[in-house]
Amino acid sequence: DQQVKQNSPSLSVQEGRISILNCDYTNSMFDYFLWYKKYPAEGPTFLISISSIKDKNEDGRFTVFLNKSAKHLSLHIVPSQPGDSAVYFCAANGGSNYKLTFGKGTLLTVNP
Amino acid sequence: GAGVSQTPSNKVTEKGKYVELRCDPISGHTALYWYRQSLGQGPEFLIYFQGTGAADDSGLPNDRFFAVRPEGSVSTLKIQRTERGDSAVYLCASSTAGGPYEQYFGPGTRLTVT
Numbered sequence: 001d002q003q004v005k006q007n008s009p010s011l012s013v014q015e016g017r018i019s020i021l022n023c024d025y026t027n028s029m030f031d032y033f034l035w036y037k038k039y040p041a042e043g044p045t046f047l048i049s050i051s052s053i054k055d056k057n058e059d060g061r062f063t064v065f066l067n068k069s070a071k072h073l074s075l076h077i078v079p080s081q082p083g084d085s086a087v088y089f090c091a092a093n094g095g096s097n098y099k100l101t102f103g104k105g106t107l108l109t110v111n112p
Numbered sequence: 113g114a115g116v117s118q119t120p121s122n123k124v125t126e127k128g129k130y131v132e133l134r135c136d137p138i139s140g141h142t143a144l145y146w147y148r149q150s151l152g153q154g155p156e157f158l159i160y161f162q163g164t165g166a167a168d169d170s171g172l173p174n175d176r177f178f179a180v181r182p183e184g185s186v187s188t189l190k191i192q193r194t195e196r197g198d199s200a201v202y203l204c205a206s207s208t209a210g211g212p213y214e215q216y217f218g219p220g221t222r223l224t225v226t
Contacts, residue, residue: 004154034214034215036217041219042219042220043116043203043205043217043218043219043220044155044203044217045217046214046215046216046217049214089154089155091154098143098160098207098213099145099157099160099168099171100145100147100155100157100205100215101157102154102155102156103154104152104153104154105154
Protein backbone atom coordinates (compact mmCIF):
# COMPACT_ATOMS: atom_id res chain seq x y z
CA ASP A 1 0.00 0.00 0.00
CA GLN A 2 1.84 3.03 -1.33
CA GLN A 3 0.96 6.01 0.84
CA VAL A 4 3.11 8.39 -1.21
CA LYS A 5 2.96 8.03 -4.97
CA GLN A 6 5.08 9.53 -7.69
CA ASN A 7 3.39 8.31 -10.83
CA SER A 8 5.97 9.55 -13.33
CA PRO A 9 9.14 7.43 -13.22
CA SER A 10 10.93 9.90 -15.46
CA LEU A 11 10.74 13.41 -16.88
CA SER A 12 12.84 15.12 -19.54
CA VAL A 13 12.97 18.92 -20.02
CA GLN A 14 15.07 21.43 -21.88
CA GLU A 15 17.51 23.66 -20.06
CA GLY A 16 15.89 26.96 -19.08
CA ARG A 17 12.35 25.57 -19.10
CA ILE A 18 10.19 24.68 -16.10
CA SER A 19 10.31 21.22 -14.52
CA ILE A 20 7.19 20.09 -12.67
CA LEU A 21 7.37 16.98 -10.50
CA ASN A 22 4.18 15.62 -8.99
CA CYS A 23 3.37 13.65 -5.87
CA ASP A 24 0.12 12.28 -4.40
CA TYR A 25 -0.51 10.94 -0.93
CA THR A 26 -3.30 8.95 0.69
CA ASN A 27 -2.69 9.28 4.43
CA SER A 28 -4.67 12.17 5.94
CA MET A 29 -2.36 12.16 8.98
CA PHE A 30 0.54 13.49 6.93
CA ASP A 31 1.17 17.13 7.81
CA TYR A 32 4.71 17.85 6.65
CA PHE A 33 6.11 17.25 3.19
CA LEU A 34 9.65 17.28 1.84
CA TRP A 35 11.46 16.96 -1.45
CA TYR A 36 14.85 15.31 -1.72
CA LYS A 37 17.25 15.11 -4.63
CA LYS A 38 19.50 12.09 -5.09
CA TYR A 39 22.55 11.62 -7.30
CA PRO A 40 23.89 8.11 -7.97
CA ALA A 41 25.97 6.64 -5.13
CA GLU A 42 25.05 9.50 -2.79
CA GLY A 43 22.46 9.86 -0.05
CA PRO A 44 19.33 11.95 -0.59
CA THR A 45 19.89 15.71 -0.23
CA PHE A 46 17.15 17.85 1.31
CA LEU A 47 15.74 20.44 -1.10
CA ILE A 48 12.62 22.09 0.27
CA SER A 49 9.74 21.38 2.62
CA ILE A 50 6.21 22.57 3.35
CA SER A 51 3.94 22.33 6.34
CA SER A 52 0.25 21.52 5.87
CA ILE A 53 -0.67 24.98 7.19
CA LYS A 54 0.79 26.49 4.01
CA ASP A 55 -0.02 26.00 0.35
CA LYS A 56 3.23 27.29 -1.12
CA ASN A 57 6.87 27.55 -0.17
CA GLU A 58 9.59 29.05 -2.31
CA ASP A 59 13.38 28.86 -2.16
CA GLY A 60 15.26 30.31 -5.08
CA ARG A 61 14.49 28.31 -8.21
CA PHE A 62 12.46 25.76 -6.25
CA THR A 63 8.79 26.13 -5.29
CA VAL A 64 6.60 23.52 -3.67
CA PHE A 65 2.82 23.72 -3.91
CA LEU A 66 0.47 21.79 -1.62
CA ASN A 67 -3.20 21.08 -2.38
CA LYS A 68 -4.54 19.41 0.78
CA SER A 69 -8.03 18.78 -0.55
CA ALA A 70 -6.58 16.86 -3.49
CA LYS A 71 -3.79 15.32 -1.39
CA HIS A 72 -1.36 16.48 -4.03
CA LEU A 73 1.91 18.37 -4.04
CA SER A 74 4.24 19.47 -6.78
CA LEU A 75 7.78 20.75 -7.09
CA HIS A 76 8.50 23.44 -9.67
CA ILE A 77 12.05 24.15 -10.79
CA VAL A 78 12.51 27.34 -12.79
CA PRO A 79 14.70 27.68 -14.76
CA SER A 80 15.89 24.09 -15.04
CA GLN A 81 19.63 23.50 -15.30
CA PRO A 82 21.59 20.41 -16.42
CA GLY A 83 22.93 20.07 -12.85
CA ASP A 84 19.36 19.48 -11.69
CA SER A 85 19.41 16.09 -13.40
CA ALA A 86 18.87 13.58 -10.59
CA VAL A 87 16.21 11.42 -8.96
CA TYR A 88 13.69 13.46 -6.96
CA PHE A 89 11.88 11.90 -4.02
CA CYS A 90 8.74 13.20 -2.40
CA ALA A 91 8.45 12.36 1.32
CA ALA A 92 5.86 12.93 4.01
CA ASN A 93 5.54 12.60 7.75
CA GLY A 94 2.93 12.91 10.44
CA GLY A 95 2.48 11.72 13.97
CA SER A 96 4.91 11.67 16.86
CA ASN A 97 7.91 9.84 15.46
CA TYR A 98 8.46 11.90 12.31
CA LYS A 99 9.59 8.98 10.22
CA LEU A 100 9.52 9.78 6.53
CA THR A 101 7.42 7.88 4.02
CA PHE A 102 8.91 8.19 0.54
CA GLY A 103 7.59 7.85 -2.98
CA LYS A 104 9.49 5.77 -5.54
CA GLY A 105 11.11 8.81 -7.11
CA THR A 106 11.13 10.57 -10.49
CA LEU A 107 14.26 10.69 -12.63
CA LEU A 108 14.62 14.23 -14.00
CA THR A 109 16.85 14.78 -17.02
CA VAL A 110 17.57 18.36 -18.05
CA ASN A 111 18.97 18.52 -21.57
CA PRO A 112 21.38 21.31 -22.55
CA GLY B 113 30.59 21.23 9.41
CA ALA B 114 30.69 17.49 8.93
CA GLY B 115 27.62 15.75 7.61
CA VAL B 116 26.30 12.30 8.41
CA SER B 117 28.93 9.63 7.79
CA GLN B 118 28.42 5.92 7.29
CA THR B 119 30.89 3.07 7.24
CA PRO B 120 31.62 0.95 5.37
CA SER B 121 30.50 2.41 2.06
CA ASN B 122 30.26 -1.09 0.60
CA LYS B 123 29.94 -4.45 2.28
CA VAL B 124 29.86 -7.84 0.58
CA THR B 125 29.07 -10.81 2.78
CA GLU B 126 28.05 -14.41 2.41
CA LYS B 127 24.57 -15.64 3.21
CA GLY B 128 24.29 -16.54 6.87
CA LYS B 129 26.99 -14.17 8.11
CA TYR B 130 26.62 -11.33 10.62
CA VAL B 131 27.20 -7.69 9.64
CA GLU B 132 27.38 -4.36 11.41
CA LEU B 133 26.77 -1.01 9.72
CA ARG B 134 27.82 2.19 11.44
CA CYS B 135 26.33 5.69 11.37
CA ASP B 136 27.89 8.86 12.77
CA PRO B 137 25.24 11.62 12.81
CA ILE B 138 25.67 15.37 12.63
CA SER B 139 27.00 16.66 15.95
CA GLY B 140 24.20 17.80 18.22
CA HIS B 141 21.43 15.98 16.37
CA THR B 142 19.40 14.02 18.89
CA ALA B 143 17.17 12.17 16.42
CA LEU B 144 18.61 9.38 14.27
CA TYR B 145 16.85 7.24 11.67
CA TRP B 146 17.75 4.17 9.65
CA TYR B 147 16.18 3.52 6.24
CA ARG B 148 16.67 0.83 3.61
CA GLN B 149 16.50 1.48 -0.11
CA SER B 150 16.05 -1.33 -2.60
CA LEU B 151 16.54 -0.91 -6.34
CA GLY B 152 13.82 1.21 -7.93
CA GLN B 153 12.22 2.08 -4.61
CA GLY B 154 12.28 5.01 -2.24
CA PRO B 155 13.92 4.69 1.16
CA GLU B 156 11.85 2.68 3.66
CA PHE B 157 11.87 3.41 7.38
CA LEU B 158 13.50 0.88 9.70
CA ILE B 159 14.03 2.45 13.14
CA TYR B 160 14.08 5.81 14.92
CA PHE B 161 16.18 6.82 17.93
CA GLN B 162 15.56 9.81 20.15
CA GLY B 163 18.71 10.03 22.23
CA THR B 164 19.81 6.56 23.31
CA GLY B 165 16.45 4.85 23.10
CA ALA B 166 14.72 3.28 20.12
CA ALA B 167 11.50 5.29 20.04
CA ASP B 168 10.06 3.37 17.08
CA ASP B 169 11.40 0.11 15.64
CA SER B 170 8.24 -0.80 13.74
CA GLY B 171 10.06 -0.83 10.38
CA LEU B 172 12.56 -3.56 11.27
CA PRO B 173 11.58 -6.50 9.00
CA ASN B 174 12.23 -9.28 11.53
CA ASP B 175 14.24 -10.17 14.62
CA ARG B 176 17.44 -10.66 12.64
CA PHE B 177 17.71 -6.87 12.56
CA PHE B 178 18.75 -4.87 15.61
CA ALA B 179 20.14 -1.38 16.17
CA VAL B 180 21.78 0.39 19.08
CA ARG B 181 22.82 3.91 19.98
CA PRO B 182 24.42 3.49 23.41
CA GLU B 183 25.71 7.02 23.97
CA GLY B 184 23.14 8.97 21.99
CA SER B 185 25.47 9.67 19.09
CA VAL B 186 26.91 6.88 16.90
CA SER B 187 24.50 4.12 15.95
CA THR B 188 25.12 0.58 14.73
CA LEU B 189 22.67 -1.48 12.69
CA LYS B 190 23.25 -5.19 13.18
CA ILE B 191 21.98 -7.93 10.88
CA GLN B 192 22.26 -11.58 11.90
CA ARG B 193 22.12 -14.59 9.58
CA THR B 194 22.05 -12.41 6.49
CA GLU B 195 19.87 -13.43 3.54
CA ARG B 196 20.13 -12.45 -0.12
CA GLY B 197 16.96 -10.39 0.27
CA ASP B 198 18.79 -8.14 2.74
CA SER B 199 20.86 -6.75 -0.15
CA ALA B 200 20.09 -3.03 -0.38
CA VAL B 201 21.49 0.41 0.42
CA TYR B 202 21.15 1.19 4.12
CA LEU B 203 20.77 4.89 4.79
CA CYS B 204 21.14 6.76 8.04
CA ALA B 205 19.69 10.22 8.69
CA SER B 206 19.75 12.63 11.59
CA SER B 207 17.80 15.73 12.59
CA THR B 208 17.96 18.36 15.30
CA ALA B 209 15.10 16.87 17.29
CA GLY B 210 12.29 14.41 16.93
CA GLY B 211 10.04 16.86 15.18
CA PRO B 212 8.86 17.77 11.70
CA TYR B 213 12.32 18.88 10.74
CA GLU B 214 14.45 18.10 7.77
CA GLN B 215 16.40 14.88 8.02
CA TYR B 216 19.94 14.90 6.70
CA PHE B 217 21.14 11.69 5.09
CA GLY B 218 24.49 10.00 4.92
CA PRO B 219 25.85 8.45 1.71
CA GLY B 220 24.62 4.99 2.67
CA THR B 221 26.15 1.54 2.94
CA ARG B 222 25.58 -0.76 -0.01
CA LEU B 223 25.15 -4.28 1.39
CA THR B 224 25.43 -7.24 -0.96
CA VAL B 225 24.69 -10.73 0.34
CA THR B 226 26.00 -13.48 -1.93
